[in-house]
Amino acid sequence: MTHPYLSLENVGMDFRVGGRVFHAVTDVNLSIDRGQFVSIIGHSGCGKSTLLNIVAGLTRCTAGGVILDGQEVNSPGPDRAVVFQNHSLLPWLTAYQNVRLAVDKVFGSSKSAAERHDWTLHNLRLVHMDHAVDKRPDELSGGMKQRVGIARALAMEPKVLLMDEPFGALDALTRAHLQDTVMEIQTRLNSTVIMITHDVDEAVLLSDRIVMMTNGPSATIGEVLTVDLPRPRRRLDLSDDARYIGYRASVLRFLYERHAKPEAA
Amino acid sequence: MSTISENSVVARVQGGGGLSALAATLQSALLQARAKLFDLLPLIVALVTLLGIWELACRGAGSSLPPPSRVVTDTWELIIDPFFDNGGVDKGLFWHLAASLKRVAVGFTLSAITGIALGVLIGQSSLAFRGLDPIFQVLRTVPPLAWLPISLAAFRQADPSAIFVIFITSIWPIILNTAVGVRQIPQDYRNVARVLRLSPLEFFFRIMLPSSVPFIFTGLKIGIGLSWLAIVAAEMLIGGVGIGFFIWDAWNSSLMSEIILALVYVGLVGFLLDRVITLIGNRIAGRKVG
Numbered sequence: 313m314t315h316p317y318l319s320l321e322n323v324g325m326d327f328r329v330g331g332r333v334f335h336a337v338t339d340v341n342l343s344i345d346r347g348q349f350v351s352i353i354g355h356s357g358c359g360k361s362t363l364l365n366i367v368a369g370l371t372r373c374t375a376g377g378v379i380l381d382g383q384e385v386n387s388p389g390p391d392r393a394v395v396f397q398n399h400s401l402l403p404w405l406t407a408y409q410n411v412r413l414a415v416d417k418v419f420g421s422s423k424s425a426a427e428r429h430d431w432t433l434h435n436l437r438l439v440h441m442d443h444a445v446d447k448r449p450d451e452l453s454g455g456m457k458q459r460v461g462i463a464r465a466l467a468m469e470p471k472v473l474l475m476d477e478p479f480g481a482l483d484a485l486t487r488a489h490l491q492d493t494v495m496e497i498q499t500r501l502n503s504t505v506i507m508i509t510h511d512v513d514e515a516v517l518l519s520d521r522i523v524m525m526t527n528g529p530s531a532t533i534g535e536v537l538t539v540d541l542p543r544p545r546r547r548l549d550l551s552d553d554a555r556y557i558g559y560r561a562s563v564l565r566f567l568y569e570r571h572a573k574p575e576a577a
Numbered sequence: 578m579s580t581i582s583e584n585s586v587v588a589r590v591q592g593g594g595g596l597s598a599l600a601a602t603l604q605s606a607l608l609q610a611r612a613k614l615f616d617l618l619p620l621i622v623a624l625v626t627l628l629g630i631w632e633l634a635c636r637g638a639g640s641s642l643p644p645p646s647r648v649v650t651d652t653w654e655l656i657i658d659p660f661f662d663n664g665g666v667d668k669g670l671f672w673h674l675a676a677s678l679k680r681v682a683v684g685f686t687l688s689a690i691t692g693i694a695l696g697v698l699i700g701q702s703s704l705a706f707r708g709l710d711p712i713f714q715v716l717r718t719v720p721p722l723a724w725l726p727i728s729l730a731a732f733r734q735a736d737p738s739a740i741f742v743i744f745i746t747s748i749w750p751i752i753l754n755t756a757v758g759v760r761q762i763p764q765d766y767r768n769v770a771r772v773l774r775l776s777p778l779e780f781f782f783r784i785m786l787p788s789s790v791p792f793i794f795t796g797l798k799i800g801i802g803l804s805w806l807a808i809v810a811a812e813m814l815i816g817g818v819g820i821g822f823f824i825w826d827a828w829n830s831s832l833m834s835e836i837i838l839a840l841v842y843v844g845l846v847g848f849l850l851d852r853v854i855t856l857i858g859n860r861i862a863g864r865k866v867g
Contacts, residue, residue, distance in 0.1 A: 370768055388771040400765035404787040404862065413783065417773045468773075 316343035317381060317504060318367075318472055324375030325362050335530040336362055340376070342523060342533065344472075347502040351515040353563065354525030354534075355573040360508045361476055363525075367506060368394050368474050381471055390418045393465035395475040399457040401449040407460045408445040411435055411467050418468045435467040436460070438497055455486035459493065466497065475507040479514065487511075488547065491518060499543055512567070516559045517547060524566045527573060535566055643834050651834035666818055666826065670839070674846060676818040677808050680736065681850075684743025685804045689797060692748045696755020696796070697785065706756070717749030721807035725814060735815040739808065746807040747800035754799070758792025759785060787862070794858030801854050805847045820846075 323340040326333050337359040344350050352360045365371035367378055369388040378385040380392065393414075401410045412432045419428055436442050439459040449457050458478060465473055478494075479487040495518060498505055509515050515522045519539050526534040539559050541550065550556040628645050635644035643651065659671035699706040699713075721742055728741040766788060770780050786793075812821025820839055827835040 368772065370771060388768070389774055390772060392772070394768065394772050396765055396768065398765065400763070400769050402766065402769070402784065402787070404790075414773055417775065417779075 315379075315382065317346040317348075318344040319379050320363075320367070320376070321379065322376035323363070323366060323373050323378065325359065325366065325371070326374045336528055337373075337532065338375075338530045339532050342536075344504060344506070344521075346504055348520045349498055349503075349505045349507070349518055350521045350523060351507045351509050351519040352523045352525060353509055353512070353515050353567070354531070355527055355567065355571070356510065358525040358528050359531040360525055364394075364474050364476050364506060364508050367472070368392050370394075390414070390468040391471045393468040393470035393473055395458070395461050395465045395473065395478045397477045397480055399449070399454075399461040401457055401460055401464070403449050406446050406448055407436065407441060407452065407456075407463075408432060410449075410460055411464045414464045415467050432467060435463040438466060438500075439463045439493055453486070455482050455490055458482065458490060462490075462494065462497075466501070466503075470503075472504040472506060475505065477508050477510065480510070487514070492547075494518065495543075495545065512560055512563045515563060516541075516556060517545060517550065522559075522563060524563065524571075526571050534571055537562060643837070648834040648837045651832075652838040655835065655838060666816075666822065668818060670820070670823070670842060673818055673820045673823045673839075674842060677812060677820045678846070680739050680812075680819070681743055681801075681804045681808050684740040684808075685747055685801055687740075688744045688748040688800060688804075689751060691744075692751025692796065692800070693755050693793060695748075696752045696793070697759055697781075699752070700756035700759025700789075701785075710756075713749060713752055717753070721746040721803070722810050722814070725811055729815075735817055739811045739815050739819075742807050742811045743804040747804040750799035750803065751793070751796040754792045754796025755789060758789025758796075761792070762788045790858065790862045794854065794862070797858070798851055798854045801850045802847065805843075805850055809843055 320340050320342040323337065324335070325337040326335050328334070340363060342350075352363060354360050362371060366373045367380075367385065369385050369392060372386065385392070401407075402413070405413065412428065415423075415428045415432045415435075419431065423431065433442060433445065436445055439462050441456060441459045441463060444452060444456060447456075449460070452460065458481075462475075462478070465475075475494075479490050482490065491514060494505075497503070498518075507515075507518065516539055522537040522539060523533055524535045524537065525531050537559060541553070541555060541559075632644045632646060634640075635642050635647075649656070655670055659669040661669040662672060695709070699709050724742050724745050725738060728738040728745075729735075732738045732741065762785060766784050770784050775783060808819070809821040809824070812819035813825040816822050816825075820843055824836050824839045824843075827833075827839065
């Protein structure tokens with residue numbers, strides 16, 4: 313029996329509010345293979361971010377556990393690099409320094425200074441940000457900041473890349489560009505990725521599997537959809553591809569028919 | 578057309594040698610000076626108006642305060658020679674200011690170090706915050722001079738007492754602003770630090786300090802202003818060389834003009850101290866602090 317690369321086993325999360333216990337997430341079971349791109353989609357408040365934070369180790373789950381590459385996750389670490397929703401670059405550092413901080417921390421003992429310099433630039437080049445290495449975040453557009461955030465995460469050579477609505481704050485065109493960049497990088501590096509999103513097109517376009525969450529409280533996985541579309545995928549070709557439209561429809565049906573947000577209904 | 582005229586300018590500069598080039602630099606310097614003057618014009622007008630009102634108000638024979646013209650003539654000796662030293666407290670204004678600044682430097686450095694450390698402590702630990710913040714909130718309202726008898730009793734010497742008064746006056750805004758700065762560090766930065774597994778020391782230098790520098794320097798600016806307020810008052814009581822004692826001494830000799838001159842210096846030095854802290858803050862933060 314082979315173990316999956318990353319597995320969530322009976323993961324649950326309770327919050328104590330006053331004297332009462334609130335079950336945010338219950339019984340989440342999920343196995344992810346190496347190199348797989350998995351999206352988690354669901355209405356806001358369904359615990360997607362909680363789930364991602366548990367995998368990141370930023371939040372301790374109250375039930376079950378997460379096993380990555382044979383080891384239990386119980387604290388944050390660079391092997392589970394996070395791309396935060398609002399980029400969270402340090403504003404007093406340049407793009408280069410933001411990535412370099414991560415590189416120095418992760419490879420401080422295994423790579424020489426020159427190698428770390430090259431590795432920093434290499435990762436900025438991957439996200440097409442090598443033209444702005446010396447710019448501070450406030451001199452960069454929202455999309456550029458997110459690119460640097462992705463470069464910082466990639467530079468840690470994580471076992472799994474965690475992205476928390478990475479393109480949520482971007483306009484549609486910028487978002488499309490970044491999605492293409494992420495697809496290109498994921499194909500090239502064969503990274504394992506978990507991405508939180510609330511954008512159905514984004515989920516279908518990028519993912520190998522789409523995990524659809526039911527609404528909270530006691531949110532859990534409602535359905536897992538395998539997206540069997542050949543890579544590399546191009547958004548133009550897919551827009552009238554019958555399978556793409558089918559996948560899209562089934563995610564929409566899940567979200568708006570079977571698990572419509574109660575207050576939205 | 579434009580190329581021709583540009584060419585002819587170039588030709589003239591080259592042909593006419595350094596002279597026309599010099600004229601050009603002179604002209605641009607003149608223009609710059611004029612722009613500067615224009616910026617300062619409102620200030621100059623306001624100053625002249627205020628001095629004029631003062632002059633008119635205090636001109637009469639029975640006036641209890643001297644008009645600005647008398648202040649200048651009375652204190653001309655002090656203005657032109659701030660460096661004389663006749664021993665004792667009979668020194669030029671430079672020495673008085675220097676003595677006061679030295680006390681402020683020592684007291685303020687101590688309060689900056691202690692204040693930032695305590696601010697980080699109560700900003701980082703909610704336990705420390707709950708324990709210490711109420712105490713700080715009460716102590717910070719104690720007026721500077723109220724500390725003087727206690728510090729005189731404790732140190733039994735003038736200088737350390739004055740320094741302690743500066744320390745205890747300026748530390749509160751530094752503590753409280755640093756604490757606010759530390760508490761406002763976005764959770765995202767803390768998460769970045771956790772994912773990167775920064776050590777507490779790395780966290781302190783790479784995240785906490787840079788993130789709270791604007792807040793810390795707001796505290797330092799308020800602190801240096803308060804120290805300067807406190808030192809003048811404290812020196813009036815403890816005596817010795819110092820601008821505060823100079824004012825008190827002048828009052829005892831009814832030398833109103835000297836007092837007014839000293840006040841001008843106190844104001845200017847206070848302003849400079851504030852500017853210096855702002856400048857350092859901007860330099861360290863690499864951005865505008867305020």
